[in-house]
Amino acid sequence: MKNSAQSVQLNLPVVMPLFEAREYVEQGNAIVNQYITQISISRVTDAGLVYELANDLLFSQRDNENSYKSYRSELTCFLHWCFDVAKLSPSVVSRRDIDKFVAYCQSPPANLIGDHNVAQFKLDKLLGERVPNPKWLPFVGKKQFGDRVPYQLSDNALKTKMAILSSFYGFLMAEDYCERNPSQAWLNHSRFAHKHKYQVSEDDSASQAFSELQWSYVLETVEKLAKQEPASFQRSVFLIKLMYGCYLRISDVSARAGYTPIMGQFIQNVQTGIWSFHIPKSKGGKRRVIPISNAILDALKHYRRFLNLSELPSYKEQTPLFVRHRAAGRGREVGLVNANLGIRQVRDDVQKIIDLAANSAEQDGMIQDAISIRQLSAHSIRHTGITHDINLHGRPLSHVQADAGHESIDTTSQYLHTTQAERHQSKVNKPLDNLAGIE
Numbered sequence: 001m002k003n004s005a006q007s008v009q010l011n012l013p014v015v016m017p018l019f020e021a022r023e024y025v026e027q028g029n030a031i032v033n034q035y036i037t038q039i040s041i042s043r044v045t046d047a048g049l050v051y052e053l054a055n056d057l058l059f060s061q062r063d064n065e066n067s068y069k070s071y072r073s074e075l076t077c078f079l080h081w082c083f084d085v086a087k088l089s090p091s092v093v094s095r096r097d098i099d100k101f102v103a104y105c106q107s108p109p110a111n112l113i114g115d116h117n118v119a120q121f122k123l124d125k126l127l128g129e130r131v132p133n134p135k136w137l138p139f140v141g142k143k144q145f146g147d148r149v150p151y152q153l154s155d156n157a158l159k160t161k162m163a164i165l166s167s168f169y170g171f172l173m174a175e176d177y178c179e180r181n182p183s184q185a186w187l188n189h190s191r192f193a194h195k196h197k198y199q200v201s202e203d204d205s206a207s208q209a210f211s212e213l214q215w216s217y218v219l220e221t222v223e224k225l226a227k228q229e230p231a232s233f234q235r236s237v238f239l240i241k242l243m244y245g246c247y248l249r250i251s252d253v254s255a256r257a258g259y260t261p262i263m264g265q266f267i268q269n270v271q272t273g274i275w276s277f278h279i280p281k282s283k284g285g286k287r288r289v290i291p292i293s294n295a296i297l298d299a300l301k302h303y304r305r306f307l308n309l310s311e312l313p314s315y316k317e318q319t320p321l322f323v324r325h326r327a328a329g330r331g332r333e334v335g336l337v338n339a340n341l342g343i344r345q346v347r348d349d350v351q352k353i354i355d356l357a358a359n360s361a362e363q364d365g366m367i368q369d370a371i372s373i374r375q376l377s378a379h380s381i382r383h384t385g386i387t388h389d390i391n392l393h394g395r396p397l398s399h400v401q402a403d404a405g406h407e408s409i410d411t412t413s414q415y416l417h418t419t420q421a422e423r424h425q426s427k428v429n430k431p432l433d434n435l436a437g438i439e
Contacts, residue, residue: 018076019072020120025062029130031132033257046091047257048258050172056343071164108138165183179408218373220357245293246296254346255342259280263318263319263320263321265279266278268312288403358370386404391415400415
C-alpha cells in the first residue's frame with residue numbers, strides 16, 4: 001500500500017462500502033480501515049471488533065460467489081445503519097431497533113438509491129491501489145422504459161435480508177460477542193412467522209468445554225511443541241494459558257481496527273500488589289479488569305524471558321502482546337513483522353494445537369475423547385476456563401461473572417454442569433425435617 005493514499009484527496013461515496021470483493025477479502029482496504037477506526041473513536045467503540053467478526057463470516061463464504069455477494073450486501077447495509085444512522089453497537093440492538101432498521105430499508109433516503117449496480121471498489125491508477133467507488137450506493141432501484149420506478153423492498157428481499165442478518169447474529173453469539181439474536185426475534189414475531197419459523201443454526205462447539213482429560217491433552221501438546229520448537233510455539237503456550245485463565249475471547253488478544261493488545265495491559269495495583277489484565281474495549285465497548293492467577297503470572301514471566309524482556313511489564317509498556325513470526329505476505333500489514341496477530345491468525349494457530357491434541361489422544365487410544373476434541377474450537381477455551389472455575393475450582397459465580405464480562409448472572413449460571421448421579425448424591429440423604437429428634 002503506497003503512502004500517497006494519505007496525501008491525495010479522494011472522492012468518496014456517500015456511504016462507505018465496507019467489504020472488498022471476495023478475491024480481495026484477505027487484503028482489506030486501508031481507507032475502510034481508517035473509516036472503521038474513526039467510527040470506533042467517535043461513535044461506536046466496538047466497531048472495529050464487529051467489523052473483524054463480519055470479515056470472518058464473509059471469509060467463510062468466499063467459496064460460494066452468490067452467497068458471498070448476498071452476505072456482503074446485507075452486512076454492509078446493516079452496519080451502515082448501525083454506525084452511521086442509529087449510532088449503535090450491534091451488541092445492544094433490540095427487536096424494536098430491528099423494526100427501525102427494516103423501516104429504513106423500506107424507505108431509504110433518496111440520495112442513497114441508485115438505478116443500477118456498480119462495483120463497490122475500483123482500482124485508482126494514480127495511486128496504484130483499490131479505493132471505494134464514489135458512484136456506489138447501498139440501495140438499487142429499477143428502471144422501466146427508461147424511467148426510474150419508485151424504490152420498493154419486496155417481501156422476498158426482506159426475508160432474505162433478515163435471514164442473513166439472523167445468521168450473522170448467530171455467528172456473533174457463537175463468538176460470544178452478544179447474548180441474543182434480535183433478528184430472529186423479529187422474524188418470529190413478523191408476518192412471516194406463521195409461514196416459516198426461522199431458526200439460527202448455531203455451532204454447538206461454541207457452547208461446549210474440554211473435559212479435564214481433554215484439556216490436559218491440549219496443554220501437554222502445546223508445551224511439548226514449545227520444547228521441540230520454541231521459536232514457533234512459545235507464543236502459543238502463553239496464548240492458550242492466558243485465554244483459559246482469564247476467559248478471554250479471541251478478539252481480546254487480537255489486533256483489529258481501533259485496538260492493539262500490548263504488554264502494558266498487565267497492570268499491578270500499587271496498593272494490593274495484585275496483577276490484572278485490562279481489556280479497554282471488549283464486546284459492546286465494555287471495559288474488563290481481570291485479576292490473574294499465580295500460574296498465569298508465572299507463564300507471563302516465562303514468555304517474557306523467552307522474548308528477552310524483563311520478567312514483568314513496565315507501566316504502559318507498548319510491546320505487542322503476540323507478534324508475528326514472519327512478515328505478513330498479504331493483507332493490511334504486508335511486509336510487517338513487529339505487528340500483532342489478527343483474529344483469523346490467532347484462531348488458526350489455536351485450532352492447529354487443538355487438532356494436534358486430538359491426534360495425540362487418538363494415538364493413546366482415547367478415541368472418543370479425540371472425536372470430542374475435534375468438535376471443539378478456539379472459542380471453547382474461554383468456555384472451558386469458565387466451566388472449570390465454577391465446577392472444579394469452586395469460584396463464586398459473581399466472581400466468574402465479573403471476570404467473564406457477562407451482563408447477567410443467569411448467563412454465568414448456564415456454565416454450571418451437574419450429572420444425574422451428582423444430583424442424586426446431593427439429595428439422597430436430605431431430611432424432611434431438619435429439627436427432627438430435637439425435644
